[in-house]
Amino acid sequence: MRLTSIKLVGFKSFVDAVNVPFAGNMTAIVGPNGCGKSNIIDAVRWVMGESSAKTLRGESMTDVIFNGSTGRSPVGQASIELVFDNSDGTMGGAYAQYAEISVKRQVTRDSQSNYFFNGQKCRRRDISDLFLGTGLGPRSYAIIGQGMISRLVEARPEELRSTLEEAAGVSKYKERRRETENR
Numbered sequence: 001m002r003l004t005s006i007k008l009v010g011f012k013s014f015v016d017a018v019n020v021p022f023a024g025n026m027t028a029i030v031g032p033n034g035c036g037k038s039n040i041i042d043a044v045r046w047v048m049g050e051s052s053a054k055t056l057r058g059e060s061m062t063d064v065i066f067n068g069s070t071g072r073s074p075v076g077q078a079s080i081e082l083v084f085d086n087s088d089g090t091m092g093g094a095y096a097q098y099a100e101i102s103v104k105r106q107v108t109r110d111s112q113s114n115y116f117f118n119g120q121k122c123r124r125r126d127i128s129d130l131f132l133g134t135g136l137g138p139r140s141y142a143i144i145g146q147g148m149i150s151r152l153v154e155a156r157p158e159e160l161r162s163t164l165e166e167a168a169g170v171s172k173y174k175e176r177r178r179e180t181e182n183r
C-alpha cells in the first residue's frame with residue numbers, strides 16, 4: 001500500500017486546490033518556516049479521522065478551514081483526499097478488490113463532517129476500519145510528526161502499549177472484541 005497523492009482544498013494555509021503527488025519511494029517537502037509543511041501532515045491525519053483539534057494544532061475542529069490572510073477572504077469548507085495504491089492488497093477483506101483507494105473528508109463552518117470512500121459517502125467508522133491494522137491511521141506510528149519522538153519517550157505505559165499493539169497488528173482484533181462486547 002502506498003500513498004500516491006494528497007489533494008488539499010481550503011485546508012489550513014492551502015486555500016486553492018493543490019495536488020501533492022508522491023511519485024517515488026521517497027518525497028521530501030522542503031520550505032521556509034511557516035510555509036505549510038506540517039499542515040500537509042495534519043491533512044493526512046485529519047482525513048483518516050483525527051478528531052482532536054489539539055493534535056491538529058488548532059482549538060476547534062473548524063480551525064482546519066482556511067481562515068483568511070492578507071488579500072484572501074476565509075472560505076466556507078475544507079476538504080482533503082488521499083489516494084492510495086492498493087494493488088498489493090494491504091487493505092484486505094472487502095477492500096482488496098480495489099487497486100486504487102481514495103479516502104476523502106470534508107468539513108464546513110457549521111461543523112458538518114463528511115467522509116467518502118472512492119467517491120461514495122460513508123461513515124467515519126468505515127474509514128477507521130479501512131486503516132486498522134495497516135499501520136496507518138490518525139494516530140499511527142507511520143506518521144512521525146514534529147515532537148512525537150519525545151512524546152513517545154515520555155508516554156504513559158498505556159499509550160506506549162497501544163502504539164505497540166497497532167504495530168503488532170492486534171489493535172484490529174481488540175477493536176472487534178470491544179464492539180462485540182458492547183452489543
Ligand code: ATP
Pocket residue numbers: 011012013031032033034035036037038039040063064065066067068069
Ligand atoms: P516549520 O518549519 O516552522 O515547522 P511548517 O512549514 O511546518 O513550518 P506549518 O505549521 O505547516 O508550517 O504552517 C503554518 C502556517 O499555516 C502559518 O502561517 C499559519 O498561519 C497557517 N495556517 C494554519 N491554519 C490556518 C488556517 N486555518 N487558515 C489560514 N492559514 C492557516
Ligand code: MG
Pocket residue numbers: 037038039146
Ligand atoms: Mg512544521
